[in-house]
Amino acid sequence: MPSSSVTDLSAALADGSVQVIDLTQPLSESTPVLVLPEPFANTPHLSRRTLSRFDDAGPAWAWDVLELGEHTGTHLDAPIHWITGREREDVASIPPARLVGPARVIDRSAQVAADNGYLLSAAEFEAEEREHGPIEPGTWIFFRTGWGARANDEAAFLNAGPAGPVTPGPDVSGARWLADHPNVVGFGVETVGIDAGAAGGFDPPFPVHNFLLGRGRYGLTQLANLEALPLSGALVVVAPLRLVGGTGSPSRVLAFTPR
Ligand code: MN
Numbered sequence: 001m002p003s004s005s006v007t008d009l010s011a012a013l014a015d016g017s018v019q020v021i022d023l024t025q026p027l028s029e030s031t032p033v034l035v036l037p038e039p040f041a042n043t044p045h046l047s048r049r050t051l052s053r054f055d056d057a058g059p060a061w062a063w064d065v066l067e068l069g070e071h072t073g074t075h076l077d078a079p080i081h082w083i084t085g086r087e088r089e090d091v092a093s094i095p096p097a098r099l100v101g102p103a104r105v106i107d108r109s110a111q112v113a114a115d116n117g118y119l120l121s122a123a124e125f126e127a128e129e130r131e132h133g134p135i136e137p138g139t140w141i142f143f144r145t146g147w148g149a150r151a152n153d154e155a156a157f158l159n160a161g162p163a164g165p166v167t168p169g170p171d172v173s174g175a176r177w178l179a180d181h182p183n184v185v186g187f188g189v190e191t192v193g194i195d196a197g198a199a200g201g202f203d204p205p206f207p208v209h210n211f212l213l214g215r216g217r218y219g220l221t222q223l224a225n226l227e228a229l230p231l232s233g234a235l236v237v238v239a240p241l242r243l244v245g246g247t248g249s250p251s252r253v254l255a256f257t258p259r
Helices: 005-015 107-114 122-132 154-158 172-180 205-212
Strands: 018-023 047-055 059-069 076-077 102-109 139-144 183-190 219-220 234-242 249-256
Touching: 005 018, 005 102, 102 122, 107 234, 122 154, 122 172, 139 234, 172 183, 172 205
Parallel strands: 102 139, 139 183, 183 219
Antiparallel strands: 018 249, 047 059, 076 219, 076 249, 102 234, 234 249
């Protein structure tokens, strides 16, 4: 068999020198979902009903029907999710090559532990790129916050305070930096949404959604295991359903990392 980058990767997976990390949170009835204030519509929690379970309705097989929102659990935001991207791609139209690429991690776990509403600025993204090298074409930027540790406790995960949710995310300058960078394809977070909890009060509101999706890039939420990724050097595979007209989709997200 001729050697190639692909056969080399297969060999590295087989001998364990490259590992597969699952960046997906388990998806179940208890998966936390976003809560919007009145008068906005809210997405339901996942629910399922049994079609058969080795019974008269299906003696040798078990299967269920799911109800869940497009934006439930670890999921992708497609450009048409936001009004600024409404003329752009639905989930089904995203070119597959855009769903596979290098991952760069910006770690603010310590800052977020001290300040749950921590806001990430353009200057911090710029400093990260200076320190760790140029961001390659097709890169997914992941915001490591430690928030994934709350994923099994909806109240702690949503962290609603008297003035609204208190969760970390980019400020307006950080959102603009992500959307303006020619090599950034997507932005992924551990929290329930790609914007900070306070972002409804920013100018413009929800700037990551506004700028990033408006420029035809993608969001990823509720990621798991970001602490297992190197700051650079991992390869990510994002696998949403190819849902025609979909504004988003629950996604399996996997990373290849050197041991
Ligand atoms: Mn979403």
